[in-house]
Amino acid sequence: MKGRVGALVRKEYRHILRDPGTLGALLVIPLFLLAMFGWAISLDVNEVPLLVRDLDHSAESRALAAAFFASGRFTRVDDRGGDTGASLDSGRAAATLELPRGLARALGRGETAELQVLVDGSDATRAATVIGYIEGIVLRFGAEKLALKAAGSGRELPGALDSHPRVLFNQELKSVNNLVPGLVAIIIIISGVISTALAVVREKELGSMEQLIVSPLESWELIVGKTLPYATIGLVSAATVLTAGSLLFGVAVKGSLVELALMTTLFVFACLALGILISTIAPTQQVAFLASAMLTLLPTFLLSGFVFPIRNMPVVIQALTWLFPTKYYIEILQALMVKGVGIVSYWHQALGLLVYALAAASIAALRFARSRGR
Amino acid sequence: MSAATMDAISVDSLVKRFGSFVAVDGISFEVPAGSVFGLLGANGAGKSTAIRMLCGLLEPSSGSARIAGIDVTRDPEGVKRSIGYMSQRFSLYEDLTIAENLRFFAGLYGLSPSRARTEAERVLALTGLAGREDSLAGELPGGFRQRLALGCALLHAPRVLFLDEPTAGVDPLARRRFWDIIYAVAESGSTVLVTTHYLDEAEYCATVTLMHAGRIVAEGSPAGLKAEHFPSAMVEVVCEDPAAALALLAADKRVEEASLFGSKLHAALAPGFGDEAGAGEELVREALGAGGIAATSVERIPPSLEDVFIRVISGSAEADL
Numbered sequence: 001m002k003g004r005v006g007a008l009v010r011k012e013y014r015h016i017l018r019d020p021g022t023l024g025a026l027l028v029i030p031l032f033l034l035a036m037f038g039w040a041i042s043l044d045v046n047e048v049p050l051l052v053r054d055l056d057h058s059a060e061s062r063a064l065a066a067a068f069f070a071s072g073r074f075t076r077v078d079d080r081g082g083d084t085g086a087s088l089d090s091g092r093a094a095a096t097l098e099l100p101r102g103l104a105r106a107l108g109r110g111e112t113a114e115l116q117v118l119v120d121g122s123d124a125t126r127a128a129t130v131i132g133y134i135e136g137i138v139l140r141f142g143a144e145k146l147a148l149k150a151a152g153s154g155r156e157l158p159g160a161l162d163s164h165p166r167v168l169f170n171q172e173l174k175s176v177n178n179l180v181p182g183l184v185a186i187i188i189i190i191s192g193v194i195s196t197a198l199a200v201v202r203e204k205e206l207g208s209m210e211q212l213i214v215s216p217l218e219s220w221e222l223i224v225g226k227t228l229p230y231a232t233i234g235l236v237s238a239a240t241v242l243t244a245g246s247l248l249f250g251v252a253v254k255g256s257l258v259e260l261a262l263m264t265t266l267f268v269f270a271c272l273a274l275g276i277l278i279s280t281i282a283p284t285q286q287v288a289f290l291a292s293a294m295l296t297l298l299p300t301f302l303l304s305g306f307v308f309p310i311r312n313m314p315v316v317i318q319a320l321t322w323l324f325p326t327k328y329y330i331e332i333l334q335a336l337m338v339k340g341v342g343i344v345s346y347w348h349q350a351l352g353l354l355v356y357a358l359a360a361a362s363i364a365a366l367r368f369a370r371s372r373g374r
Numbered sequence: 375m376s377a378a379t380m381d382a383i384s385v386d387s388l389v390k391r392f393g394s395f396v397a398v399d400g401i402s403f404e405v406p407a408g409s410v411f412g413l414l415g416a417n418g419a420g421k422s423t424a425i426r427m428l429c430g431l432l433e434p435s436s437g438s439a440r441i442a443g444i445d446v447t448r449d450p451e452g453v454k455r456s457i458g459y460m461s462q463r464f465s466l467y468e469d470l471t472i473a474e475n476l477r478f479f480a481g482l483y484g485l486s487p488s489r490a491r492t493e494a495e496r497v498l499a500l501t502g503l504a505g506r507e508d509s510l511a512g513e514l515p516g517g518f519r520q521r522l523a524l525g526c527a528l529l530h531a532p533r534v535l536f537l538d539e540p541t542a543g544v545d546p547l548a549r550r551r552f553w554d555i556i557y558a559v560a561e562s563g564s565t566v567l568v569t570t571h572y573l574d575e576a577e578y579c580a581t582v583t584l585m586h587a588g589r590i591v592a593e594g595s596p597a598g599l600k601a602e603h604f605p606s607a608m609v610e611v612v613c614e615d616p617a618a619a620l621a622l623l624a625a626d627k628r629v630e631e632a633s634l635f636g637s638k639l640h641a642a643l644a645p646g647f648g649d650e651a652g653a654g655e656e657l658v659r660e661a662l663g664a665g666g667i668a669a670t671s672v673e674r675i676p677p678s679l680e681d682v683f684i685r686v687i688s689g690s691a692e693a694d695l
Binding site: 014 | 429430431451454455457459461463465466467468469470474477478479480481482483484526
């Protein structure tokens with residue numbers, strides 16, 4: 001690249017390469033986050049350690065216990081005697097199931113048998129899911145008993161309801177499928193908003209901005225020269241995460257790659273504009289970091305549907321989510337990657353993103369020109 | 375007017391207002407090409423605001439200025455191409471090497487790679503940084519960083535060089551070395567405008583302008599200013615009780631002005647008194663003796679620019695009253 005912009009871009013890359021912190025934040029952290037979300041933090045509830053205490057020792061009770069472990073949701077925890085609650089306290093088990101003495105007899109007589117179930121509620125979401133699993137297994141077991149008994153006595157049962165939910169889009173119900181889009185958005189925010197704002201404010205803090213302004217460098221050259229390196233790094237990093245997500249976790253992009261590239265470029269543009277805008281307001285790098293983290297990273301985590309579903313939020317908070325561009329981008333990514341649909345189904349998000357990008361860029365350009373004193 | 379005789383800097387009634395505060399209040403001056411011009415004054419006198427207007431960093435509220443013949447309000451971009459600017463913060467990129475800093479500034483001024491190389495060699499030789507090209511700017515001692523900052527401002531061979539407090543926070547030896555480079559730059563035909571509040575440094579300038587409260591209160595060569603404001607003798611006194619001596623001398627009609635310089639006392643005699651050799655010292659010794667103060671030493675000294683500064687500023691303060 002030639003000329004003044006080229007000089008600025010080369011200088012910026014030297015800064016980045018010379019500072020392992022920046023490079024790490026832009027390339028290593030995203031992959032680390034992907035690995036963390038992909039392997040360590042799973043929002044899926046599986047392999048719940050379950051302690052079963054069978055006091056009945058009957059064929060029926062053994063069949064019920066077996067139904068739990070056959071579901072694939074639970075793993076067996078050894079019963080070491082004593083209070084079943086103690087195994088929850090120690091964390092050995094996340095749930096306990098006590099099958100009372102006389103269970104088989106009660107069932108044979110057509111009476112109701114009571115099971116004692118204890119669930120560790122310290123993680124409310126997980127507990128709710130576990131309770132759902134348990135109730136499902138118990139209901140199914142009861143229904144099968146009933147059907148068997150009816151068949152044995154030759155009586156007709158009233159028609160029973162049976163549901164076999166088929167999940168569309170994210171067939172394996174893997175949360176990593178939803179996390180990759182969020183992660184891509186976060187990477188672009190870190191390099192597009194935070195790094196850009198910091199890089200410009202650093203020049204102000206250092207006093208070198210004045211040196212740039214007395215040079216023949218024009219405003220647009222300054223903006224392009226400062227943002228281009230971070231835009232490139234953000235895109236490369238996002239592509240890396242998409243590739244890694246596809247190779248390691250099988251999260252492939254189902255929709256059009258061209259649309260993905262277009263929408264991502266639009267989001268990068270919105271982020272850069274926001275970064276420049278913050279840099280015209282923040283006097284120090286600390287303020288710039290705080291402002292950009294508060295305005296972009298935090299809402300991305302909390303308000304974009306990345307971690308917490310927007311549908312579960314109070315209406316006021318839901319309205320708030322429209323103020324941050326990440327929400328649009330994540331919805332577009334989910335549409336493109338997980339659902340594999342085209343622009344027809346997400347055009348209003350794309351429009352929102354476009355409006356946001358243009359508004360941020362205009363305000364940033366105005367403020368930037370004014371901050372140069374002319 | 376031919377290019378050789380044209381003033382490199384020509385300022386006419388330049389004003390800068392910030393709200394109701396007038397930072398620069400109608401200053402005018404001319405700087406001939408190839409000279410070293412000092413803009414002096416205390417912090418807040420308006421020096422930096424003035425220099426920033428001349429560099430195109432600030433828009434003047436009124437008045438005009440031409441740098442190398444280019445009007446700063448009409449063609450600020452043209453001005454930027456013909457000037458070099460170095461601020462008191464020596465704004466370098468500390469994580470880049472000397473060579474990388476130079477290469478960046480060469481690119482910023484659009485020098486071709488081959489010209490960037492020859493200019494970098496010239497600047498490295500001029501600033502005495504040759505051989506250190508691969509040192510990181512942040513690891514250099516203050517004096518070296520200051521010279522590198524100057525070097526970065528000189529790469530594109532600017533016709534006018536602006537130095538805003540270039541020697542702030544640098545040791546005296548490094549300052550002396552820096553001034554040698556400034557002379558070399560002026561000798562090669564560039565014009566140098568330097569602001570400083572080190573008045574000893576101002577002695578190095580061909581012409582100095584003293585700013586106070588946004589206005590120019592004195593202008594001339596250092597020697598000319600001294601002769602103009604101190605036509606009579608100046609005596610330095612060392613004694614036990616400088617405060618009492620100050621009061622005593624200030625009350626004496628033969629002493630025009632007395633002021634403290636650290637633990638010493640400077641007394642400027644009134645015109646007509648103590649002009650002959652030894653007469654001034656005798657006069658002050660006698661005046662102090664009459665007041666019961668024994669002086670350790672009384673010596674006739676040449677006035678410094680600082681003496682001029684104090685006299686001019688107290689004079690202008692009285693004129694304001």
